[in-house]
Amino acid sequence: MRASVMTVGAALIVAGMCFVSEIEAGFKIVVLDDPDVGLNDPAEREPIDGNNGTTLGQQRLNVLQAAADRWAEFLDLDPSVEIRVGAEFIALDCEEDRGVLGSARSNFVYKDFANAPAAGVWYSAAQAEALAVASGGLLAADRQHIGTFYNLRLDEGDETCLRGASWYYGLDPEASRPAGTIPLFPVVLHEFAHGLGFATLVNLETGALFQPDNEDPLEDAYMRFLFDTETDSSWSDMTDTERQVSALNDPTVVWTGADVAAESNRVTAPEAFSQGQLRMHAPDPIEPGSSISHWSPTAEPSLLMEPSLTSGLFDQVDLTPALFSDIGWPIRSEFLDLIFSDRFQ
Template sequence: MKRFTLNALAAAAACLFASSSFAAATIVIVNGDPANIGFNDPTVVAPVGGNTGTTLGVQRLNAFQAAANKWGATLTSTTPIRVLATWEALTCTSTSAVLGSAGATEVFRDFAGAPQAGAWFGKAQTGKLTGADPDAGSADIRARFNINLGSPTCLAGSPFYLGLDANHGTAVDLVTVLTHEFGHGLGFQTYTNGSTGAQLDNTPSIWDFFLKDTTTNKLWKDMTAAERAASSLKSGKLVWNGPIANSYVNTVLQQGAPALTLLSPASIAGSLQVGSASFGPALSSPGMTGEIMPVVDTAPNLGLACGPLSPLNAAAVNGKIALVDRGTCAFTIKAKAVQNAGAIGMIVADNAPGSPPPGLGGADPTVTIPAVRISQEDGIALKVALAKRTRLHSNVFANLGVNLALRAGADLAGRLLMFAPNPYQGGSSVSHYDVSAFPNLLMEPAINNDLTHEVTPPNDLSFPLLRDIGW
């Protein structure tokens, strides 16, 4: 068995608090805070939302205990899982903040009972699989949480809500944040560097055996470092290939997702991610099907559509879906220009790298056609398909609407989408579900207000993914 230490553990006087003894796994919170700080803060507070603590420190500990109990009642392990936790000043401004972070302290490979040879497993999972703590001198998970949240200089007015009932209002629900971060520490992460593609000690994480790029049809474990780095930027094309998590897609995720579905020619058929417009009619099902034609009104081969279209452009887009380029003028002006020329819909190709494509902002009640934005990469590929066109026809057909063949947060094959934005987001990319999932999932990169404290179907897909990697 080989071990690799990921985090140095802080030296601290530690108090231990165990989760419910009736749980299928015992999760122990190790209090690493000094006197009068964090868990030891003696500030008197009133009980809130089922949290009966009467000091700030005790209420914080009770929230930790609730999250530990939720995972403890869900997991199966005879080896106690220890979480070394502290309250610290983390990065924040008056309008944004790092809420917290957590991850495995050590990883292990090629141990007796490992379900996959040549793969890194986090310490907590290694203890579950071997039936013994592989390093009794270290905690399994290291967790840090923002002690300044809600202060004037740290996400002002949005402190942690310490109640246990999810009735957090405009505050940040601490139990939700904790449940999310504990999920990372339990194994909801890769130990491969997603930005560079470099594997830890030239060995893939167990995560990489299930992470798949649908453009190359390769798993991360089989890629070069350069291929993994490129794959980490392919929003909508990086999926989870685990059979257990994907088996619950239809149970948890909403049917239908906004999409531009290319229908023909067969060589380009598929579904593209879109950013919806705040103006015009909402996308719907069965949507609107039509032929795509580009607007070309400025050199070099740009279609800005910032004014009335020329007669040639107007004839080309009449009765069709107009493809225009982002830039120079408002999206509503572009939409009104192609609508006045007879277009039945509008696609805006982004003019800068980045994915997923953001929405189209603006307001104009006189716009009556649907409009979406696609990424620059998808726009370039679409223009290549449109290059062999006549003045009035391209023979490139698409549906603009809500694709009921998709689940919100999954691809057409029913595989969960993973978070792979361009540019890369350190600490978020690859090791989260994609933000397109709906209902929102606990293990997305941002905490959403509508989340419950559940980690299992029909409410959530956190635990099914952990089952794929061997929990």
């Protein structure tokens, strides 16, 4: 099934009431939905497949918390680190055969903080916080590091939205999912990964490096590992115009990080590689929110961070922690044992 699109980088900021769930494993989910909506929906539900919530809102929140816990297995977080994720369910684009399931972004970015892996490089707020806290720094006292949205329209029984598909809130990887449902869990894992730093800040329309007001343009942690095998040059060495061209240059844009390279032989499809390195998604024309900030969809077995949700993905995170390690996230040393579960075959 490749009917559904997951995107990153939606610029929506919706004001709302703010409730905070309990803190677990370094992540705090901050519910931004209004009362009785989305993550606060009081509609009664029977517990389902490992999700013991008894309201629709609680079941949704349980899935987000489970995804946060899953990432906390891999990220080597100091006990004092708190990664705050602002979350809400809102109506996102949806058509009969394709729709946006969710989106996420780092709400802000940092450079040159304590323990930054490289100088003069932008890092996601969550990554910067995780690294800086190890030296006693606290960067964002109350702000939410990540903002994320999930499509409320899926539960509205609207036949014009993915043929009336609804969210599946189960958490048991072994359970069989009812027909006509889309599992929320892998979508949240995917979106949280974007929020944690699986995304470039480069303006793909112009090739320009990220440049906030009154700042010099600087590289971001992700784009430093992008390389074009056709021109034999890294994105770091390109001009803006060259990056603008490369962003459309399927099938020759690849990831050069060593930790991904060490594990990428798990991907067996030859077309997912260019000169032995795993390809990124670089279609022409650009797909805003999808281009470059995902693996090529040619990867088999399918990867969590492809642009579309693939049937069969559930709790697998495959190469995502390896990419996090490449960009300088502290990853638990045993992570390689955890990446490839027996379901990743």
